[in-house]
Amino acid sequence: MTLELFLQHMVNGISLGSLYALIAIGYTMVYGILRLINFAHGDLIMIAAYIAFYSVAIFSIPWYLSFIIAVLFTMALGIMIERSAYKPLRSSPRITVLISAIGVSFLLQNLGIVIFGGRPKPFQVPELFSKVYEIAGVNIVSITFFIPIITIVLLLGLIYLINKTKVGMAMRAVAKDYDTSSLMGIDVNKIISTTFGVGSGLAAVGGVMWSMKFPQLIPFMGVIPGLKCFIAAVVGGIGNITGAVIGGFLLGLGEILLVAFLPELSGYRDAFAFILLILILLLKPTGIMGEKIAEKV
Amino acid sequence: MSKKVITSLILILITITLLIIAQNNLDSFSLRILNLCGIYVIFAVSMNLINGFTGQLALGHAGFIAVGAYSYSLLVMDPQLKEMNFFLKPLIAPLNTVHWPFLPALILAGLMAALAGFLVGAPALRLRGDYLAIATLGFGEIIRIIFTNTQSITNGSLGLKGIPAPDKFLFFSMKNSLMWWVWIAAIITVIFHFLLIDSSYGRAFKAIREDEKAAQAMGIALFKHKVMAMVISSFFAGIGGALLASLIGTIDPLMFRFLLTFNILLIVVVGGMGSISGSIISAISITILMEVLRALDQGFMGLPALPGLRMVVFALLLMSVVLFYPKGLMGNEELSWNKLMNLLKKPLLLKEVKK
């Protein structure tokens, strides 16, 4: 393997990894606060992509506006999902909420088929993101650079939000203990909604970037990235934002390098995530950055 | 004989009578749905054992069904058929010549799935709750991805076509032998699970569901019992998978995505986690409902054809069950005469009170 080729793979791996990381953060935030695997998170990726697509294709508004609309709409949808499908089940057993989440995911996918149609649609990538640069003999599309940059910016913003603002403090409190937080005068429902809004917004940004990297839209496009990012979140230690980022990069780089170095195993690319997941869970059941929680007896 | 045994015998007799009527009166499309119902009964009851009774959220069922379906198909297809199927890459050595009869193939399919259940369960069941769910889901997907990639054994994504259905039920030629196999297998599955739950081991499973730590403090070896439940559950999943393969006649790895696991999980939840009779009722009604809803996709009552609408309605129905009936149809109770009678009595009593 030449150095150029290796560099190309590394750049691709970092780019894919940061995309995974971005989506994984949303999973981890929701899990941290509700202890819920939000299966619908992956489908928000799909919704965001379609909104961006339609607002350009039908209303012919500029792409940057369409991206903002997509993110705002998805945030609202995320909050709505929480209000209608998860909130009524706050005191139910975990499995019931999990199944509700699966139901929402089901619903979004099939609504996607009904509304957007089952046939793949080509996503119009704005020129800014589709330019090809040649750097040190390696051809790289500009979106490959944009993804890590946007991820880092958003990540810094999120860290600021969680650690330096009042809302962030409330989020951390709610994640630790519902009842006590509400006794301390925190509006738990509002904080949960905010968390869903932020998480869904990140998924939306992820969705728009995903469709610029892989510019083909289908209603099931969110399933595999959704699953993989969830795995990234678990591998990193669910509930932990640094963990989600580590998990995302591990997964993205691992996948690309597996295909690069062992092309005969490329059919197992999707299995890589699952194998990594199982190895991590068996070696360190709470993930790389996860804390061990012992059950009180 | 106890009352329980008599009621069970009566129920079995009624089922068999209904099957005889069905065999003589239903068209092939309806028979197919009937068989699908039986297969889903097997899937749901077996999944309920690990999820509902033992309380272990395991989501690898589709993988075990796939193992059963593939093992069965590779055993019963004749060598010529195999050669036609494996035109890209030939099937590997001993498998390309084997040609087994139905019943041994069915049982071996179950055993292979049980083995898979053991291999998955042994590491995964050390985890708990959500982590177990994700790990088993991962294992299920890995099984499917392996099947997609081992072309010289499974024919990869091309799948297997022309899988034969049994032409005899035991030694009898029947109009529809497969229907008999499916439903006898379903009945055996149900009886087996009822007996298991009624035994000391079944109680141990339930204890684990209720409170792991307390169960362990009562001397129940957690891991051993969880693996036991998992192996039994996957054995029956394998049997169901084999029957599914012979009903549909064509299998490919995409059939066994985790969507299949979710379908079964939803059936189990709607019926009630920890209720065998709930699983049976739910499996039959949801399978029929899915077929009835098919009309939606083709457009009906003046509505335009909208592909996907069926699943939207299905998803909405399930959501409403989860939101408004979180314990499912039966909770963790079983259907019994007393309860049915109580249900009938209640409205009557209310009337009397009103007078």
Added chain:
Amino acid sequence: MSLLEVKDVTMQFGGLTAVTNFNLHINNDEIVGLIGPNGAGKTTCFNVITGEYIPSKGSVFFEKKDITKARSDQVTKLGIARTFQNIRLFKDLTVLENVLIANHLNVKSNLFTAIFKLPKYQKEERQMYEKSLDLLKELKLERFKNEKSSSLPYGLQRRLEIARALATQPKLLLLDEPAAGMNPQESIELMKLINEIKEKFNLTIFMIEHHMPVIMGVCKRILVLDHGLTIAEGTPKEIQTNPKVIEAYLGVETIA
């Protein structure tokens, strides 16, 4: 004869040391009490003995056998049963089922013998029912046998936990605050019950209790734990007058 021997057990959770150099020696036929303020590490000692925790240092012997690293189900099989501070019944199951489950560890039939109800299992099952019903009768719970265990009043739930522990046929019974939440009348009944079952089932008992009248009335020997350290050991009389114990409970009197 020595039944249980805990040697120099230290239990650490991360940076927190819950129990330091805990030593305990229980002979057959004793009733030993463990007291101490909240958070003194009493339940942690129980959890170390029953195999819930593996101690960071030290070892535990039961009938001269090293059980330091045994799992809690193995410990129960060897003959140590326990109740829980925060009642942990199988809530959705009936009273009878709760006790039957505790018989499972002695079932010799394998899975298939049990499922197909072969004669060997039928006999075992019959014995299990008989024994369980006898136990329920003994503890005056018989008339609730078909009730859901969570529907029992609090005091009876505690009693059922004891019945369930007895069903495992223990030699040593660990009771974690059996009188918690009981009124004086119930406490007196409990004391009677503890003495009764001790005689009837040939038990040795080790119990944690906050309720002083109960512990003083039942135990011949008492250990006092404070901040993970054993600060006193002796007869109820000695403990009552021990200045260290009084200090642990009431705090040091500061001179203004």
